[in-house]
Amino acid sequence: MSTLFSLAFGVGTQNRQGNWLEIFYAQPLLNPAGELVDAIASLLNYSGGNQAIAITNTQASQLAEALKPLNTAQSALLTRLAESHRPLVATLLVEDSAPTSTPEAYLKLHLLSHRLVKPHGVNLSGIFPLLPNVAWTNEGAVDLAELAERQLEARLKGELLEVFSVDKFPKMTDYVVPAGVRIADTARIRLGAYVGEGTTVMHEGFINFNAGTEGPGMIEGRVSAGVFIGKGSDLGGGCSTMGTLSGGGNIVIAVGEGCLIGANAGIGIPLGDRNTVEAGLYITAGTKVHLLDEHNQLVKAVKARELAGQPDLLFRRNSLSGAVECKTHKSAIELNEVLHAHN
Missing domain, CATH: 3.30.60.70 (Trimeric LpxA-like enzymes)
Structure with a gap:
């Protein structure tokens, strides 16, 4: 039996030249069953590799009949697609390589928003030229x-x-509304965002593609590409973010459980569990941080990257000196041991 990384049947929009503008995949599949792939391959003359194959209404009807004993949900979807007055496509990905077409790019964005993969769990290299600005x-x-x-x-x-x-990116809710979420302004969530169950996104919250929250949590600020927020415990369950979380490239800015990023604050380093960044404070990897012991005495000055991923930290700015400070529930000796081990 054949194996695929992903498979989906979609209906979309083309311009007058026949170029794809967008594609809607109602039920994308991750690692579909081999017998399903074999049945589809024989009907579409699929020869292997990553392909987006335009299909006719007749082919959709034939696929629906062939898949009826194998996958009733996909069969029912194809029965509906066979009635479409818009162009149809079958997208088959044998491997998770960089997308090469607009249907491939849209499928990978759907996989994220359908919670089938997590941010940076799928290859999106070179996606921007494949998404037309519409x-x-x-x-x-x-x-x-x-x-x-x-x-x-x-x-x-x-x-x-x-x-x-x-x-280039549409809003996520025009394509999928994940279960168990609240979104005050749907225009601020792009397709390709991962919005975990129990997540609330307030009116000024924003989640970019290839970013999101595992949930439960509350988003009141900007979560940019590459950021993934873990489960929290704020007010009955939730990591509250009111500032800016910046990622990008191949870097994942992970945020641990029970974190609070204050209003107008931001981070450029991963945070461990139960971290707090005070309002208005932006921390980059190179930010100089003064480590304080339980008596507020200076222990050591380090760059913020050395504290990445450490739990139970409070980041604040000294109102008199302007220095960025970090306190921990651990003793100064334990913290130094952690830093020496990290180095």
Whole structure:
């Protein structure tokens, strides 16, 4: 039997040149069963590798019949897709390599928002050129080169084509609403965000693609790409973030359980469990930090990167000297032992 990393059947939008603008995958699969892959491969003449294969309504109907004894959910989906008036695609990924097409890129963003993989759990290298910059409107995605004409057509009919945003990424909730979440402003969560069960995102909260929270938790600030927030215990369960958490590239800025990042604060290092960063304080990897003992006496000055991932830390700024300070529930001797071991 054949094996795949991921498989999905989608319906999407193309411009007048037949180029994909976006794709909606209702039920993406991770590591689908071998017999399912074999049945699909024979009907689509799939020859291997990572491929996005355009399918017709007739092929969708044939696939629905072939998959009925193997996967009733996928069969039912294909039955619905067979009625579509929009273009259809079957995307098969044999391996998790860098995406090479818009359907592949959208599938990987769906895997994240469907909670099938966690941030940085899938290869998104080179994704930006594969995502066209489009107008997201009340009539769906519109190619920017076609927007003016579409707006005129709407006006002539006495209608309005409303443009919500112009961006490469759509909002997540137009594609998937994960179970057990509260989102005050859905426009601030991009497709490709991982929003764990029990997460609340307040009105000013923002979660980028390839970032998110394991939940439960409360997001009141910005969670940028590469950041993944662990489970918390604030107010009955939740890591509360009101500042900026910055990641990016191949670096994951992990935030442990029970952390609090204060208003207008931000981090550029991973945090261990039960860390607190006071309001207004931004910590980068190179920030000079004064370690204090239980008597508020200076023990040692280190760079913030040396404290990455350590639990039970409080980061604050001295209101008189302006120095960034760190206190811990551990004794100064235990902290020094941790730092020497870390070095």
